[in-house]
Amino acid sequence: MTQTLEIRPDNPHRKAGRPRANGVKASTATRHDILNAAAALFVARGFAGTSTQAIAAAAGLRQPTLFHYFKTKDAILDALFMLALAEPLAIFKRIEALPGAAPARLYAAIHADTLSLSNTANNVKAVFLLPELGHPRFAQARAARERLIETFARLIAEGIASGDFRPGDPARLARLVMSLDEAPVALAAGEAPAQARMVADFALSALLIAPERLGAIRDEALALMSE
Template sequence: MDAQIKKRTKAGKGRPRVSAAAPSDDPRRDILAAAARLFRQHGIAGASVREIAQEAGLRKASLYYYFPSKQDIVHAMAEDVLVPALALQKRLSAAALSEAARLYLYLRRDVLQLCSAPYDCTWLIAQGDLGDEKMQAYWQEREKLLRWLAARVKSGIAKDEFLPLDVNTAAQALLAATEGASAWVDRANERKSVRQADELASLMLRGLLAPGKTVADVKAEAETTRISLES
């Protein structure tokens, strides 16, 4: 997949605002949030670049400084949630953990990563033009997430950590659970969102664990990991 769209400015720098009453000091994030609101209301095709710029408190020319086109905004939304998830999987693969602990840490952290974005990416990605080369590449990269989850479940079954479930069905369910969480987790309440992410990860794990295995034991192991889960 093309390299993640370059963040062309640091917070507080870049092109000027139309209004001093800007939503934040991060114009790129504000553009994505504004686009998400308009895409939900009017669809991707129905929201113009001018309207997105106005919603973000920017001039149209200033928006082009960050994103050359509306489709580039959609690409950025997809990549901003995909790239951290792939990086998280890579870090967890290198950790000396049981498959159960690996999955628990991934599920919990991925929910929080998805919900840190200023938009519900799941719905937006579903509206993308699949004829677009970058969006096709996104779906190919997204398959890596599924393959990693399936590999963890398969390995966990072989090690008697998990029930003998259909590996692909389990992987699809796990990915759907984390992506879908971005639509209902309380983003505005950090403490609550952390609790909700933990509860979702625990619920999904409980459905996988073989008899004699407990979520409490898995959490205890997960807490011993020394790797950084931050992107």
């Protein structure tokens, strides 16, 4: 069963706008309704197999109303990519600037990224698996995702240099960590924190020369995240 991506409107107070297909006035949340519908359809049918007419119908809109918010189907997918990336980018920037050893900051980044994705339905994670992400027309979203991977790589390189992590290629290891974060795993309500800890524990255990230090690193990371 396809889950619905919970994209909440910036302004919860709905105001009249263009009419929906059922005659009800569209609201300021219509953009988010379109993204919700599109995410579910892209995952279920693929990007190429989803028409703007189908997205409009799933959102309860007429097609001209959809084009009022998004000129093209590409613009909808690009908005989904950037929406999903906005929070992790802000979190990574803050975590990388924090004091502390690389293992604790890497744990915090992995935990935060996994938690951010786990707190949404699976559609947003599965959207990142769409092959269209590699197309030149989505270069902005791909570059933003690469910035997340580069943060992982810098922290891994720092940990290798300090003797905390096993030797390896930081860039390749960073991509492996990102693949763990983005794995589309269905969760029951309230399971996101446990999954975030599991992914971060697994990644750090694999990287650490002394895995028995994991508990202390986890505690340090969680303290950093609470600052």
